[in-house]
Amino acid sequence: MTKPLLDVEDLRVRFHLRTGTVEAVRGVSFQLGRERLGIVGESGSGKSQTGRAILGLTPPPGEVTAKRLAFDGIDLLTASRRTLRTLRGGRISMVMQDPKYSLNPVMTIGEQIIEAYQAHAKAGRGEARDKALAMLEAVKMRDPARVFSLYPHEVSGGMGQRAMIAMMLVTDPDLLIADEPTSALDVTVSMEVLRILDELVTERGMGLIFISHDLKLVSSFCDRVLVMYAGRVVEELEAKNLREAQHPYTQGLMRCLPTLVDDVRPLPTLNRDPAWAL
Amino acid sequence: MAGAPLADTPSGLRAWLLSAEPHSRWQARLGRFYLGWRAFSRNPLAMVGLSVVVLLILVAIFADLIAPYSPVVGGDLRTQRLLPPNETFWLGTDDQARDIFSRIIYGSRITLYVIVLVALIATPIGLLVGTVSGYLGGWVDTVLMRITDIFLAFPRLILALAFVAALGPGIENAIIAIAITSWPPYARIARAETLMIRNSDFIAAVKLQGASTPRIILGHVVPLCISSLIVRVTLDMAGIILTAAGLGFLGLGAQPPMPEWGAMVATGRNYLIDQWWVAAMPGLAIFVVSLGFNLLGDGLRDVLDPKAAK
């Protein structure tokens, strides 16, 4: 394989608190090309923190260490702040969970997309505006010009998330991290949003990291899946091979997924083995 | 909050207080108080505030023992007027040859008198208005809140000024005036708290048991408002002290020869340039006591209402 898009080796994220040190991510390693990788885990498994660490946005008092953390050959651990800012938004982007909170409430949607574009392209306002409108069309907004001048609270959840996708993809990044992009949406709306995401990622040949707690969703959307538990990767496999999962945690998760066909009573739950957290 | 297992507690009392299964309501209450105290005492600034307040109370009680001279009877008007701080008169003397240090000591009684009375008058009024208004709702609520808003619409000092102007200068009138301007914020807080618990299940349960409205309000709603009110009243103390001092400065509070700190600053104003200590010292006392109450109030808020902590 040629130089991977993202090369992560032994990533660790620690939080030094007054009451002690918490290790949110404990030695995660993987490589990513222009493919789709899903990271699945429950709350507290460290999946979101992995995404943030790649972007260099670990909140203080966090500390990020790794044997290797490189994007397209650029060492993210030693890169200057300026380099990181150029990469962020320009070549690596992130779609966040709830557009109600992740969009600036006092700026119009159009303004925010323009801002994202102008941060990485030397473009005038006119060109940026055209780009923004084109992007809004690409995410299938019915009336792009109108949505352009709306405020985030004036659009529905699905539209807000599509606006967020537009904002994060307007700069044509190489890698997109999607952190629970549909968890705040209801089922039909989230299907629509995923379809748009699917199209755009394929069209532009981007790498995608899809972070979610929804195993089924991730397995249908991605090529490979990483299962995280207590800060570690416990299993890594091809999405189509999920049924042959080896690790008991993954097996447990698969067993817990309710199906419409079987009627299993009592509903299976997960029996956590403390050995998994070691 | 689950009782975190503490490393071997040697003393039986501590273990009893921290026990996760108290046997009586008193044990539970004392235990909670003890935990609150521990959290509070870990905050150095809050402890400073507490010490200042305790010091104020002690000084006021033992003024007779601490003050070296009389606060009202001056010394020799020919030789002891306006002396700078020295060994005999630690903070100097004023224009009537009175020892400033002793006057400040006795002035602490006036300060304490004012804040205790204002708190005792304003808090029940605010509590009552707020809980009744919040619980009964409807037009009672609208009317009471309109009245509260109207009082809140006046800047506190100005309204107090107007009242004192009408009633005449004097410390009792000043206390009444300040109390009248102090209760509205307490009413608002009490009402906000009442609104939150008005529809809870336990209130409904007591109602179903046949409790009358006054009993519900006094027995169940009021106790739950107390902790936020305590915080607010303590934080307000500094404002009350400053307002009282302001009134005193304008000659509207305690009348001479009472050693009220604000009035002392006013006297010192005439001698500001050459005998600055006459004005500086009492003002410093006001500052220190206000600061103490503010620190205490901040500390209490951090313990009793951690959501509001910065």
Place this chain on the structure above:
Amino acid sequence: MIRGGGHGSALRSVLKNVAQFIIVLATTLLGLAAVTFFIGRVVPIDPVIAIVGDRAPPQVYERVRMELGLDRPLIEQFAIYLKKAVTGDFGNSVLTTNPVLTDIASAFPATLELATLGTLIGVIIGVPLGVLAAVKRGSFIDQFVRVLGLAGYSIPIFWLGLMGLLIFYAKLGWVAGPGRIDVTYSYLYTPVTNIVLLDTAMQGQWDAFWDAFSHIILPACLLGYFSLAYISRMTRSFMLNELAQEYVIAARVKGLSEMRVIWRHALRNAAVPLITVIALSYANLLEGSVLTETVFAWPGLGQYITNSLQNADMNAVLGGTLVIGAVFVLLNLVSDLLYRLLDPRTR
């Protein structure tokens, strides 16, 4: 689901807001008038005797009593009082025998000048301080702002003013003393707006301007300190709240510079409640000006009220109190309005 509804309902909601605004304003002012009326009646001094003296014969007493309307029922007296208040008739000042409103009108600009300058200082210094304290949380600046705020809530303003005069006027001679302008300069310009700084500047009397400036700077800084203590503390609090929000992280994800994230995103959001804080701070300075004006012999509304008080001029005191109360109410409502205008979510 997009909020729409066309122009009709938007207009209706604006009208509803304006109507609510007016109703609240009217009832509060009514209440204010009631309170001052009540205070006026609480006075233990018999107003009739204050006019005719205690040796007047009964007929004279009765006549003056009827003239003052004191024989009518209380409600009617209140109605008369209200009618007069609305037309600006607060009676005549016992001291100056001018209509109280005239006296207030000439005293008000001085207070306005002081409060405005004080608020300006508070905002210009307080907001950046607050932002810095929030951004560099836990640092020296952060502690400094907290201490500043704490002191601002604990220091008696009249004492600090006196100490300021002592140090900066008496000992250092950096500023002028009490009063608004030296007598010698006061003849060099014609009062137009009664705001000395404006008048002297507009008329090109620069010597007078600088003298007036050296008089106003100390009391303005005094008020400014209290203003900035409050504003910086609130700014810090609002900024901390905003910097913890998801959209700030999203802004960083977009690769924006930290400066832009702080000012264009966080502060822009914090500005919404901050504007109301600034309006309230302005209102608070009106209260602070009472004591400040006494210390600095500043001929404003505060001094007017305290002087009248010491001369038992009840008409003046009540008129002044009502005016300040009304301005206070107005400022509170304006700050409410500003909040709604600035936050697109409430429109």
